Amino acid sequence: MVRTFGFLSTYPPTQCGLATFTASLRRHLTAVTPGSGSRVVRVLSDADPDTAALPSVHPMRPGAVQDAADVLNTCDVAVVQHEYGIYAGRDGAEALGVLARLRVPVIVVLHTVLTSPTPGQRQVLEAVVEHSDTVVTMSEAARNRLLAGYAVERPSRVVVIPHGAVPTDRPAVGTPGRGPLILTWGLLGRGKGVEWGIQALASLRDLRPRYLVAGQTHPKVLAHEGEAYRTHLRGRAAASGVTDLVEFDPAYLGARALADLVGRADVVLLPYDSSEQVTSGVLVEALAARKPVVATVFPHAVELLGDGAGLLVPHRDPAAIAAALRRVLTEPGLASGMRHRSASLGAVLSWPAVAGRYRELAENLIAEKLFDARVVTR
Known part of the structure; x- marks a missing residue:
């Protein structure tokens, strides 16, 4: 059935994970629902520059809650x-001002569920959940944390739909005369744990690895402290004597360039400091590309890598990171076994499959709304 899907989120050209996620979901959701359309309310801050938008993309400045609701x-x-x-x-x-004004079925997608929120964060998230018809989390860990730690009146309305990705299977292509490529990518900022990956390189020098840290500094971090974190990482590399093994690519990569880069990697490293992270698009993209993964024990990694698609290491532990990377790069059959296991996740994580689940969810909510309306008018 032809539908019009509305989205409230950051959106390209804003460069952040939510913007990329929403653009991908919008594209694939309309693709699996032939003839359907979509409209986006693009959330902007006062600092965001005015940019020309498509007719279906509507900017939302702070305070414009009624206009946003009218579009949706x-x-x-x-x-x-x-x-x-x-x-x-x-x-x-x-966000609550917009949600309170919506008359259509509402699906809320939670990207963060904190273990120890401030009173204000708890109040807002519980109100967001209350205003929704269905809440989507992208991992079981996030769903469990939400139900255990927050007031949720309708637990059955909280469902898990994974973060989508585009499955690929590109064998790593090495550079002649260079060693294996270890890749970390994404918007850069403190908490990414890149310093622990850098420190791990010293004990891997015999493998002649290249550690590539790809991605620009997060725009909000850049506005607050400039490139201080990247400068700190360069200093860590110099202090550890591994400057020759570390490369930085500060560009924001489009989908095709990113796929090419990930395809060249021998192993993806996610050395994140946070134990809160219940959603990682980078992790999903790495698994969809069938790449071996070494990650710290943040919840989403524990959930997706537990069947052998990657290796888990403690937070802030360069020695453990080095040992795991060495195993992936040298232990016979380990990397190929990881690729085989991640391939089994591909069908579930693919954007068409994920969009299909959102479409089914939307159709069910629309049908419920119509049924309720008929009952009221009788």
């Missing part, structure tokens, strides 16, 4: 991305 109410269903820091107001409370 012209759609059959609204898909709202929630993340702390993108909406105006204390703890992003302005």
Whole structure:
């Protein structure tokens, strides 16, 4: 059935994970629903520059809650991305102003569920959940954390749909005369744990590895402290005597360039400091590309790598990172076994499969809304 899907989120050309996620979901959701359309309310801060938008993309400046709701109410269903820091107001409370004005079925996608939120963060998230018809988390860990730590009146309305990715299977292509490529990518900022990966290189020198850290500094980090973290990482490399083994690519990569880069990697390293992370698009993309992964024990990694698609290491432990990387790069059959296991996840994580689940969810909510309306009018 032809539908119009509405989205509330950051959106390209904003360069962040939510923007990329929403653009991909929008593209694939309309693709699996032939003839359907979509409209986007693009969340902007006062600092964001004005950019020319497509007719179907509507900017939302702080305070413009009614205008945002008016756009979304012209759609059959609204898909709202929630993340702390993108909406105006204390703890992003302005999202509630939009949600309260929506008359169409609402799917809220949670990108972060904190273990120990501030009182304000808890209040806002619980209100966001209350305003939704269905809540989507992208991991079982996030769903369990939400139900255990927050007031959720309708647990059955909280469902898990994984983060989507484009499955690829490109064998690593080495550079003549160079060693294996270890890759970390994504928007750069403190907490990414890259310093622990750098420190791990010293004990891997016999393998002649290249550690490539790809991605620009997160725009909000850049505005606050410039390139201080990247400078800190260069200093760590010099202090560890591995400057020749570390490369930085500060560009924001488009989908095709990123796929090419990931395809060249021998192993993907996710040395994140946080134990809170219940959603990682980078992890999903790495598995969809059938790349061996070494990751710290953040919840999403524990969930997806537990069957052998990667190796888990403690947080902030360069020795453990080095040992895991050495195993992946030298232990016979280990990397190929990881690729085989990640391939089994590909069908579930593919964007068409993920979009199909959102479409089914939307259709069910629309049908419920129509049924309720008929009952009321009788």
